[in-house]
Amino acid sequence: MSASVKIKVNPRLFLRDPQESKLGKKMIQHGIELIDDIGIEKFTFKKLAARMDSTEASIYRYFVNKHFFLVYLVSWYWEWVNFRIGFNSMNIEDPKRKMRIIIKTIVDTIRLANPVEYIDRDLLHRIVVKEGIKSYHINQVEEENKLGFFSSYKDLSQKIAGIIKEVNPNFPYPQTLASNLLEMANNHTYFAEHLPTLTDIKLKKGKMSPLEEMLEYFVFKMIE
16 A cells, blocks of 8 residues: 555645656655754755765755755655544544544554655654754744645644544644644654653653553543
């Protein structure tokens, strides 16, 4: 199933869709590896070109700058999560069960086999955890929001908020809880790995069940 999936990302983020060419796919693969290695601050198209044995000019034919490249990768990830949630909750009527499926999918998507051969889901997830917030905590956020740069994240959050309202139509903060659910998943993964005194969960040997249990606890304590 995964190999046949074509993830659609806002076309304003790229000059040419890298998913449509061998060079573009190579760019995504090596870009993910390089950002994971050195972080977005030190990442440059010059370094990426050297890593993939190409030229800076070839990369600039696809992306205006590295910020657009980062937003593209983060958007791709959230579109993939959204797709998995839709697939896993198909034909499920019970909203509480759908909510549990959503939480499990947010966690399980990290552990699934690679969605496509040129994207390492472990590395991409680490980028989303470490660098994702930098895609929208920027001075030009309002301008880029108008262009739909963050629609993948917002659409996913809205989907989750809709299920929260199905569970409890009287819950007053569905959008807040939905976005907090996504942020908690990333923040507490980061805290567990790097700032352990800021969280109560322990993630050992890639086992994500403590994260899933924590998210379920907070969600259902609030909405039931």
